[in-house]
Amino acid sequence: MGTFKAFESLRTLKRLIRIYSPEIYTSVSTKHSITHPQVIGVKHFHTSPYSSKAYTLSQLESRSVVQLSGNDTLSFLQGLVTNDVNLLSVKCPSTQYCMILNVQVDIADVSDRYKIWCQYNSSISTNSLHQPLTFHDPRVPLHGCRFILKENSKDLEDKGNVNVASEEEYTAWRYRLGLPEGVLDLPPGNCLPLESNLAFMNGVNFQKGCYVGQELTARTFHTGVIRKRIVPVQLEFPAEIDCEAKITTKEKGRNAGKFRNAVGIYGLSLLRLAHIKDDLVVTAKNGQTISLKPSIPDWWPQGVI
Structure with a gap:
């Protein structure tokens, strides 16, 4: 280390x-x-x-x-x-x-x-x-x-x-x-608490005083505007995919988020909630296009999507 x-x-x-x-x-x-x-x-x-x-x-x-x-x-x-x-x-x-x-x-x-x-x-x-x-x-x-x-x-x-x-x-x-953990799922310097679902996992206290990053975290929470979240995804088949690989909509190629990591066909991605119900694809290291299907964890609060 x-x-x-x-x-x-x-x-x-x-x-x-x-x-x-x-x-x-x-x-x-x-x-x-x-x-x-x-x-x-x-x-x-x-x-x-x-x-x-x-x-x-x-x-x-x-x-x-x-x-x-x-x-x-x-x-x-x-x-x-x-x-x-x-x-x-x-x-x-x-x-x-x-x-x-x-x-x-x-x-x-x-x-x-x-x-x-x-x-x-x-x-x-x-x-x-x-x-x-x-x-x-x-x-x-x-x-x-x-x-x-x-x-x-x-x-x-x-x-x-x-x-x-x-x-x-x-x-x-x-x-x-749908639980992120470690630097592959939560890249240091490249993830935010609320996008990582910390508010759903008892990881943020909004009554405490100041801390590093508190202003942005509190403001985002109280405005209720969180456009991206870490969500579980299921791949079409196992494949080697770069962390942070771009995920796009299958039909129009719009940017839908970033791939984080997977074991077999199960993984996590940071996805734009607006595209979570669309058909999504990601490109593997060998250039092959792979479909992936997001899901909403049962432990998320109602009304998030």
């Missing part, structure tokens, strides 16, 4: 933000100051249509855990993220979903220390697994739970009645739900 420097004027934060990566599902925040967890490594479960097991466990090697500590932790984050992190200093909630609109800090790669897994099954009780850091995913109820575990921990796999799936299977399942 490398290290880059920024926020040089913010002298109150005299430490590194560490990203613990290669074996992770999601970033997790704890109550009060975000201190070094006793258990690290994340697992994510979900119900699988392909298995008779009670739930499915996938290890997310592409995800990261961000760990902060110190008296200024919450005040530092409050000015950067779209949600109200001061709520983490009270009993509930213990985890939040948010977007960082501008990152200017020192980052160190300590990926060899930790791993993350993801549990996606709404029927599994987090208390029954007795994990020190266990969280229901705050975005969408169907998206299950996250666990932070010790490196090399086998506790969840040893519970029995577990189907262990690859991260690719998890990603395909997530795409079918």
